[in-house]
Amino acid sequence: MITAGIDVGSSAxxxxxxxxxxxxxxxxxxxxxDSAETGELVFSDVIKKAGxxxxxxxxxxxxxxxxxxxxxxDKHITxxxxxxxxxxxxxxxxxxxxxxGGQDIKVIILDNRGNVENFIMNDKCAAGTGRxxxxxAVFTEVPLEEIGAFSVRGExxxxxxSNFCTVFAQQDVISLMREGVAVxxxxxxxxxxxxxxxxxxxxxxxxxxxxxxxxxxxxxxxxVKRLExxxxxxxFLANDPQLMGALGAAYFAKDCVKNER
Amino acid sequence: xxxxxxxxxxxxxxxxxxxxTDTRFRVLEGGNRSAITLAEKAVNELLEEAGIERxxxxxxxxxxxxxxAIAFKNGDCAESIALAAGMNALGIKINHVIxxxxxxxxxxxxxxxxxxxTVNGPRCAAGTGSxxxxxSVFLHLSYDEMNDMYFRSDSRExxxxxxxxxxxxxVISLIHTGRKKEDIVRSIFRSFAKQVYGxxxxxxxxxxxxxxxxxxxxxAFLDAFRELSGSQVLVPNHPQAVAxxxxxxxxxxxxxxx
Numbered sequence: 001m002i003t004a005g006i007d008v009g010s011s012a013x014x015x016x017x018x019x020x021x022x023x024x025x026x027x028x029x030x031x032x033x034d035s036a037e038t039g040e041l042v043f044s045d046v047i048k049k050a051g052x053x054x055x056x057x058x059x060x061x062x063x064x065x066x067x068x069x070x071x072x073x074d075k076h077i078t079x080x081x082x083x084x085x086x087x088x089x090x091x092x093x094x095x096x097x098x099x100x101g102g103q104d105i106k107v108i109i110l111d112n113r114g115n116v117e118n119f120i121m122n123d124k125c126a127a128g129t130g131r132x133x134x135x136x137a138v139f140t141e142v143p144l145e146e147i148g149a150f151s152v153r154g155e156x157x158x159x160x161x162s163n164f165c166t167v168f169a170q171q172d173v174i175s176l177m178r179e180g181v182a183v184x185x186x187x188x189x190x191x192x193x194x195x196x197x198x199x200x201x202x203x204x205x206x207x208x209x210x211x212x213x214x215x216x217x218x219x220x221x222x223x224v225k226r227l228e229x230x231x232x233x234x235x236f237l238a239n240d241p242q243l244m245g246a247l248g249a250a251y252f253a254k255d256c257v258k259n260e261r
Numbered sequence: 262x263x264x265x266x267x268x269x270x271x272x273x274x275x276x277x278x279x280x281x282t283d284t285r286f287r288v289l290e291g292g293n294r295s296a297i298t299l300a301e302k303a304v305n306e307l308l309e310e311a312g313i314e315r316x317x318x319x320x321x322x323x324x325x326x327x328x329x330a331i332a333f334k335n336g337d338c339a340e341s342i343a344l345a346a347g348m349n350a351l352g353i354k355i356n357h358v359i360x361x362x363x364x365x366x367x368x369x370x371x372x373x374x375x376x377x378x379t380v381n382g383p384r385c386a387a388g389t390g391s392x393x394x395x396x397s398v399f400l401h402l403s404y405d406e407m408n409d410m411y412f413r414s415d416s417r418e419x420x421x422x423x424x425x426x427x428x429x430x431x432v433i434s435l436i437h438t439g440r441k442k443e444d445i446v447r448s449i450f451r452s453f454a455k456q457v458y459g460x461x462x463x464x465x466x467x468x469x470x471x472x473x474x475x476x477x478x479x480x481a482f483l484d485a486f487r488e489l490s491g492s493q494v495l496v497p498n499h500p501q502a503v504a505x506x507x508x509x510x511x512x513x514x515x516x517x518x519x
Contacts, residue, residue: 033433033434033437103427124422124423124424124427125385125424126424126425126426126427127385131426131427132426135426164384164385165384165385165386166386166424166425166426167385167386167391167392167395167425167426168364168385168386168391171271171364171391175292175294178294179294
């Protein structure tokens, strides 16, 4: 039995095909402006990768910002629940999840069965989100996926960068670049500031081990290391941090099929 | 006895030279990094204009985010205190004074040159000139163009989001749904005015407000703010340099103690 999970985020759309608890195919594409179209595109892409037809998929669950825009899904489930389920399937001992995506930050507390016990979300402010780092990437001319590594190199000599607001941080980065400050030091300051900014949100939830980081930010080793230090807990990362929502959705799709039987 | 007040801001450098009766103002574009160079330039111009020399200046007080770069200063003080002193020197008796700069947003309540309360705006760009600056860059419109476009629309809308970064996305969707640019620009100013009013006055109505700082030069912002606050808003002459004037006045007072 193959099931599909589709997670349409603000920046990226993800799809996962699950068979016997194994991911047989997955895909990540940019969301673009029309999320209704994106749902269709990402699903077509993933079944093509697996070499199967639509008809072979037993059930589809959609989640994320675009969950209401994937009309062909059998069910729509909240991203919080999907994330929790996805993480629990790969890291069953995790109780605290920090998910940082393109436009929002979520902290989810799980119980030992992977149910959501509590959660908090910031989606009103761009500071600490992927948007924040995307801008930094533009102004420092360092690709997003390399920011983490650069920030680790500049750790010892980080310069202060405004941490409260994306726009102010950007202004600081521009100034510092003009002054010729080494980009590693600037990026170290950016990552320091980012963690300082989001830490209160995490601490408010009374985080407990095991702690996991998901979403695009999990690929940023600079932020992950700083989080571990600040929380005094190792951060577990799934192999495909961006796919957790879609994976959880695919598991929920399994439930749909079981219930129908 | 001449004194100098220097206000080194994030985007502009303000300098005031005064002996109590002869007062001269300079506002120069250029931010923190070039604070000392701009300050030297402003001071030299003011001295030449007044026909005096450096040694004739008895005391210099610096304020603002770049004040530490002003090496020739004799002292410094808090911006809010300088602002109150400046308003007093101008003889303006309004108690509520809002300072809106590119990175600042705060309001003082003052009386006879003394501050008795300070209210800070949001710590993020949403309540500062940076909000408009960012969106003007994003829309590829100059400040003047944005001000003009505001008056070519009569839309009463505001943006849904407060965050500048998210506002950019909102603006993109508005453009995609065919909204006129003039209407979008007007809603940007209205949103900004609403944010500032909400943050500083929290819905209270105050009959008379004074506004200083770079935003006081924006007719569009003033119009939106007057409407959204329901207050009479006075903009003093040299609105960007009021705090620098206050610094020069404070410098006058402390000369007698040197």
